[in-house]
Amino acid sequence: MFYREAGQFRTSYHADQRIFPIRQDRLAMGALLLVAFVGVPLFGNEYLFSALLIPWLILSLATLGLNILTGYAGQLSLGTAGFMAVGGFAAFNFQLRTPQIPLLVNFILSGLCAAAVGTAFGLPSLRIKGLYLAVATLASQFFIEWLFTRFGWFSDHSSSGVITAQKMVIAGIGVDTPVRRYVFVLSIVSVLALAAKNLVRSRAGRAWMAVRDMDVAAEVIGIPMLRTKLSAFAVSSFYCGVAGALWVFAYLGSVEPQAFDLDRSFQILTMVIIGGMGSVLGSFLGAGFIILLPLLLQSTMQRVFGNALRPGLEPNIEQFVFGALIIFFLIVEPLGLARLWSVAKEKLRLWPFPH
Amino acid sequence: MHFFFEVLIGGLLAGVMYSLVALGFVLIFKASGVFNFAQGAMVLFAALTFVSLEERGLPRWAALLATLAVMVLLALVIERVVLRPLVNQPAISLLMATIGLTFCIEGLAQGAWGSVVKGLDLGIPDNTFEVQGVLISQFDLFAATVAGLLVGVLALFFQYTRVGRALRAVADDHQAALSVGIPLQYIWAVVWAVAGAVALVAGLLWGSRLGVQFALSVIALKALPVIILGGFTSIAGAIVGGLIIGATEKLAEVYLGPILGGGIENWFPYVFALLFLLVRPEGLFGEKRIERV
Numbered sequence: 001m002f003y004r005e006a007g008q009f010r011t012s013y014h015a016d017q018r019i020f021p022i023r024q025d026r027l028a029m030g031a032l033l034l035v036a037f038v039g040v041p042l043f044g045n046e047y048l049f050s051a052l053l054i055p056w057l058i059l060s061l062a063t064l065g066l067n068i069l070t071g072y073a074g075q076l077s078l079g080t081a082g083f084m085a086v087g088g089f090a091a092f093n094f095q096l097r098t099p100q101i102p103l104l105v106n107f108i109l110s111g112l113c114a115a116a117v118g119t120a121f122g123l124p125s126l127r128i129k130g131l132y133l134a135v136a137t138l139a140s141q142f143f144i145e146w147l148f149t150r151f152g153w154f155s156d157h158s159s160s161g162v163i164t165a166q167k168m169v170i171a172g173i174g175v176d177t178p179v180r181r182y183v184f185v186l187s188i189v190s191v192l193a194l195a196a197k198n199l200v201r202s203r204a205g206r207a208w209m210a211v212r213d214m215d216v217a218a219e220v221i222g223i224p225m226l227r228t229k230l231s232a233f234a235v236s237s238f239y240c241g242v243a244g245a246l247w248v249f250a251y252l253g254s255v256e257p258q259a260f261d262l263d264r265s266f267q268i269l270t271m272v273i274i275g276g277m278g279s280v281l282g283s284f285l286g287a288g289f290i291i292l293l294p295l296l297l298q299s300t301m302q303r304v305f306g307n308a309l310r311p312g313l314e315p316n317i318e319q320f321v322f323g324a325l326i327i328f329f330l331i332v333e334p335l336g337l338a339r340l341w342s343v344a345k346e347k348l349r350l351w352p353f354p355h
Numbered sequence: 356m357h358f359f360f361e362v363l364i365g366g367l368l369a370g371v372m373y374s375l376v377a378l379g380f381v382l383i384f385k386a387s388g389v390f391n392f393a394q395g396a397m398v399l400f401a402a403l404t405f406v407s408l409e410e411r412g413l414p415r416w417a418a419l420l421a422t423l424a425v426m427v428l429l430a431l432v433i434e435r436v437v438l439r440p441l442v443n444q445p446a447i448s449l450l451m452a453t454i455g456l457t458f459c460i461e462g463l464a465q466g467a468w469g470s471v472v473k474g475l476d477l478g479i480p481d482n483t484f485e486v487q488g489v490l491i492s493q494f495d496l497f498a499a500t501v502a503g504l505l506v507g508v509l510a511l512f513f514q515y516t517r518v519g520r521a522l523r524a525v526a527d528d529h530q531a532a533l534s535v536g537i538p539l540q541y542i543w544a545v546v547w548a549v550a551g552a553v554a555l556v557a558g559l560l561w562g563s564r565l566g567v568q569f570a571l572s573v574i575a576l577k578a579l580p581v582i583i584l585g586g587f588t589s590i591a592g593a594i595v596g597g598l599i600i601g602a603t604e605k606l607a608e609v610y611l612g613p614i615l616g617g618g619i620e621n622w623f624p625y626v627f628a629l630l631f632l633l634v635r636p637e638g639l640f641g642e643k644r645i646e647r648v
Contacts, residue, residue: 150616317466320462322455
């Protein structure tokens with residue numbers, strides 16, 4: 001009854017091509033941004049920022065990056081965490097060696113570093129595809145982890161390769177409290193998400209989707225394979241790199257290369273699948289789901305069993321349920337949470353009438 | 356030159372162990388087109404079950420049979436609960452499902468049997484002996500023999516039994532196999548059970564080498580470059596690929612390692628397989644696929 005587009009006519013190309021063509025969507029999005037930028041910083045507490053919102057936003061960004069590569073361009077990658085590591089370590093080194101560069105420029109440069117590395121590791125995608133490519137991307141994961149652990153230069157010769165992020169200062173304002181870090185991360189993620197949303201509707205995005213749906217057919221109709229596949233790798237790694245830089249600077253503070261291990265790659269791939277392949281919204285939903293799930297499981301188990309469980313059993317049950325839920329999701333809703341959301345929207349349009 | 360051969364033979368024998376894990380991957384991929392990421396977890400699960408049963412006082416043969424039964428049961432459950440509802444889904448969904456399965460099996464294994472490192476002694480002495488000045492480990496030789504026997508048995512099974520022939524038919528073409536009346540679901544259950552048995556053998560050998568612990572399921576990842584090198588669908592590829600990966604990995608560690616700073620064993624097999632794929636995208640023995648619009 002309330003979610004109805006009756007009376008909203010698109011009379012110009014501009015109106016037809018808006019990201020949110022329905023007025024209610026625009027209002028809802030505006031309200032959401034208002035709450036996120038003003039409401040939450042005013043009323044949230046430190047736990048909410050540091051333990052939930054900041055990691056959620058950063059991992060959403062990385063998920064968005066992988067979603068561009070896997071969901072839109074159809075290239076399966078298991079090396080996401082490696083590209084995040086490149087971004088994180090690059091940001092640290094830029095800050096260390098060229099402190100005169102402003103922080104935001106530094107983050108963009110780190111993203112570009114990750115993009116360059118991603119493009120290099122994307123080269124095999126021109127020859128191999130599908131599951132072969134997935135295994136091949138593992139090479140980047142292990143190689144990058146080894147590189148940062150083995151060569152002290154990257155971590156400024158600290159013992160065991162741990163890097164500690166420098167203080168973040170933007171235009172003279174220190175980004176040091178949880179609230180400021182949250183707003184900082186939120187701004188970057190919002191801008192990049194908007195860019196992604198537009199990018200996938202552009203010529204480049206349509207080329208990616210053509211390659212995803214059938215690359216031979218795409219090549220026949222004149223889409224340059226080299227440029228399309230490599231640009232997908234570059235853009236995806238850029239997002240992952242910025243996410244990695246934020247992970248180091250805005251979330252963890254000090255990081256060892258093992259923070260970006262294979263498990264992180266799997267985690268992000270899981271977020272993509274659960275959230276919905278080929279959906280910007282899905283990246284956020286998937287990341288939120290995977291972050292909240294362990295917390296929910298823990299509190300549920302605490303309530304059901306109390307302290308009756310043998311110590312050490314709890315993480316294993318958690319792992320089991322986590323795996324089972326992934327399988328459950330794949331069986332019940334293979335298109336992910338984003339699909340559930342759009343089904344809900346369809347229902348809302350008609351409610352309370354049956355047709 | 357002696358040293359070179361010693362490293363080479365050591366690498367080849369280590370490669371046999373990778374082949375054993377890769378074999379499980381290939382069997383399942385051939386029959387069902389599923390890229391089974393959970394093979395490593397199955398190796399861990401099998402080894403852990405065997406050791407724990409033995410610790411609880413079962414004689415060795417009984418523990419072995421019981422573990423085999425558990426692996427078959429696991430295969431049946433996986434086929435019924437995971438595979439059957441996911442028929443005809445894209446490959447990436449199935450891959451994700453097996454990643455979920457990995458979490459499940461690891462959680463199950465460690466939840467049921469605890470996560471302490473357990474020793475496993477098969478009663479094979481790990482002595483080394485010399486052949487023309489080249490040191491060879493007796494245990495590695497034993498492992499190689501077992502792997503050879505296993506491949507032989509599998510080859511006979513595939514060639515001469517009714518079920519084996521049905522398996523090959525399914526591997527060749529799902530629809531054609533269905534149309535001549537081969538029950539696909541039964542075949543999948545069988546092939547997962549066989550992969551479970553292979554995982555048990557691999558788990559016992561790896562376990563007595565390194566101790567039965569969580570790291571087993573990580574080591575199994577090394578089987579991935581082996582199968583992309585050998586081709587996803589070839590048993591011979593799994594064996595040859597394993598030998599090549601084992602040998603090059605050890606040689607690279609010894610000869611390239613000092614130049615690059617050491618510890619390159621972790622990523623070298625992947626990069627090697629990757630470079631190889633650039634030349635031959637379908638792997639050594641993989642099928643060449645012709646794509647049409």
